[in-house]
Amino acid sequence: MRVLLVEDDQTLGEAVRDHVASTYHAVDWMQTIDDATASVRVVEYGLILLDLRLPDGSGINFLRTLRSRGNATPVIILTAHDQISDRIEGLNAGADDYLVKPFNLDELTARILAVTRRHSGNSSSEIIVGTLRINIASRSIFSGKHEIILSGREWAVLDKLLARAGAVVSKSQIEEALYAFGWEVESNTVEVYISRLRKKLGREHVTTIRGVGYKIEGRS
Numbered sequence: 001m002r003v004l005l006v007e008d009d010q011t012l013g014e015a016v017r018d019h020v021a022s023t024y025h026a027v028d029w030m031q032t033i034d035d036a037t038a039s040v041r042v043v044e045y046g047l048i049l050l051d052l053r054l055p056d057g058s059g060i061n062f063l064r065t066l067r068s069r070g071n072a073t074p075v076i077i078l079t080a081h082d083q084i085s086d087r088i089e090g091l092n093a094g095a096d097d098y099l100v101k102p103f104n105l106d107e108l109t110a111r112i113l114a115v116t117r118r119h120s121g122n123s124s125s126e127i128i129v130g131t132l133r134i135n136i137a138s139r140s141i142f143s144g145k146h147e148i149i150l151s152g153r154e155w156a157v158l159d160k161l162l163a164r165a166g167a168v169v170s171k172s173q174i175e176e177a178l179y180a181f182g183w184e185v186e187s188n189t190v191e192v193y194i195s196r197l198r199k200k201l202g203r204e205h206v207t208t209i210r211g212v213g214y215k216i217e218g219r220s
Helices: 010-022 033-042 059-068 084-092 105-120 152-163 171-179 189-201
Strands: 002-006 026-030 047-051 075-079 097-100 126-129 132-135 140-143 146-148 206-209 213-216
Touching: 002 010, 002 033, 010 026, 010 105, 026 033, 033 047, 033 059, 047 059, 047 105, 059 075, 059 084, 075 084, 075 105, 084 097, 097 105, 152 171, 152 189, 152 213, 171 189, 171 213, 189 206
Parallel strands: 002 026, 002 047, 047 075, 075 097
Antiparallel strands: 126 132, 132 140, 140 146, 206 213
């Protein structure tokens, strides 16, 4: 999943970016409302982590604008404001969750998982795809008793497919999930990682729709 982090505090921003990236998510870190606004116009994010007080404006106003434009990307507010009124304002503006600074990074991970599960309509951390048992929380995959190990970038591609299980995901959408890892995506990168997933998960689980994209079968 590709995550947008909007946070102007250098120390906290680095800590959150590195922690979220360590859980196999790609992270774009922006420190102003202007940069965050530009980012959401061109990138389809799976989640936004949003500070409220930023150098050029209010995170609440950014969120309200986002929702008014029909953008339903899940948003977790990260803020030092712990007043009930502030929480209510954030939730009423369209936030999906609210985490008060300072917070434990492992709790942040748990909140991210909970919000993304709710957004996808799946209340469980475990997803069944064919013969595979995929646990998003523990980042584990089992086929019977055999555990399948994926790299961080392979997880990024799988996350993108799982987010739209049963539907076609275009090559460009998968590329977006990889860009924030800080390396150039070459013309055949997606094909390489789809091939690796097929070898590890089984060819029957990932389908190529020629000229359109890729699809993983519906989950339960």
